[in-house]
Amino acid sequence: MRCNDWGQHRLTFSMNGESRDGFCYETHVACISADCQWKSHFKTSPEVRSGKKKGYREVNIRTSTYARSIGRGHSSLINFGQHFNSPPPINQSSYQEIMKKSDQCNKISC
Numbered sequence: 001m002r003c004n005d006w007g008q009h010r011l012t013f014s015m016n017g018e019s020r021d022g023f024c025y026e027t028h029v030a031c032i033s034a035d036c037q038w039k040s041h042f043k044t045s046p047e048v049r050s051g052k053k054k055g056y057r058e059v060n061i062r063t064s065t066y067a068r069s070i071g072r073g074h075s076s077l078i079n080f081g082q083h084f085n086s087p088p089p090i091n092q093s094s095y096q097e098i099m100k101k102s103d104q105c106n107k108i109s110c
Helices: 058-069 074-083 092-109
Strands: 011-021 024-031 039-043
Touching: 058 074, 058 092, 074 092
Parallel strands: none
Antiparallel strands: 011 024, 024 039
């Protein structure tokens, strides 16, 4: 990411909370120079797809898998987010879908 006069102007960063997906946010970057008008945006976590269906954000897969590996579940992810003053994680149905796919992968690899 760079504006036309990289290093000559300051950039502003903002997060769009409305387009967040669990712990993944859409981040907007813009040059503050009136002459430049450069803008860009990106998601803070890549999407992991399986087949043609919509995938899940990597950060959500990792946090869900981590919670399960220490014997916790979706409610623990909610508590985790609250302690760090963060919005809630993915919803319960998405969490369950990730866990179901994780179980299928574990059965195949064992």
